[in-house]
Amino acid sequence: MSAQFSRAGTVRRAFRSAAGPEAVTVEPLTADGTPPMVVRPKEAGTDLATWAAASKEWVCDTLLEHRALLFRGWPVADAAGFQRFVAAVSDGEPLQYRDRSTPRDEVSQNVYLSTTYPAAERIEPHNEGTYWSTWPQKLFFCCLTAPPVGGETPIIDNRKVIERIPVAVRERLERLGVRYVRNYNSGFGLTWQEGYQTDSREDVDRYAAANGTVTEWLEDDRLRTVQIRPAVRTHPVTGEKLWFNHAGFFHISSRDPQMREALVEALGEDGLPTTTTHGDGSPIADEDVRAINEAYRAGEIAFRWEVGDVMLLDNMTMAHARRPYEGDRKIVVAMTDPVSGGDAAQSGPAVAAEGGEA
Structure with missing residues (x-):
């Protein structure tokens, strides 16, 4: 199905349906019509998961059209209710969160708290799993506790990000790919x-080998991994070219300057917890990373969380971030509908060669 529709056409088509979509209203969150689209029940108390089970095709079509949906005004009170909705509109079980870069607590089967990170700090825009060989197409968020101040989850359209990045930077990363190095x-x-x-080291090695990751075991039980991934991916349905990587997110220049200095002094450039280069091992310039980060920030769309909100993103199209907050905040997440880039098969030799130089 084409991703190019009018919003009015979507709503009219939905309300003629004999299934569940006629029970909702759909409107843009912002005056200019940019995503997310807000989906509300016409009747208070309507169960989101029950409605979604009868409306899965409509939900998926509307997600493809707009790439971000915000379900608001539904009585989603806990992780179990959220999990039921996730199951209703997904194909298969939620993805496990392995090859982690941040700590997350699992609140129910494959439903996790959002990244555990200091409340006063910002998490920069990113997509889930860009450095994995298989990543989620659908990404779900649910607000169980809304902070009184801040804590928004801005979303950013990667189709516009790729247009804002300077051509030379974009073409270089698209040609060379991104090399991710991590030290544990x-x-x-x-x-x-x-x-x-x-x-188990053996479990790590098996998982890594199956997913195009080179492992190097060092003294003192330390592990270094190397992955080479594309900077640009193709949407599996629409064929659009999307900026889909952590090149800037994991780059040392994206850290606070004092933290950067302390890490380099303590660990050296080769020992940093995370770092990125071009796929051939050549450095990504700090100014290139600044341009990438500015391209994300220029497109942020944010809203205040309300308890019970559920946001569904096309993970390849829409990046997300987190703003600082005060007070309590509880957002749970789930990832479904895996997409494979074939990196384990296609990138193995290249990764192995680079891994030997790390």
């Missing part, structure tokens, strides 16, 4: 046991 058990960041959710 350095005293900073996650341990490899936390990142891979196992205490």
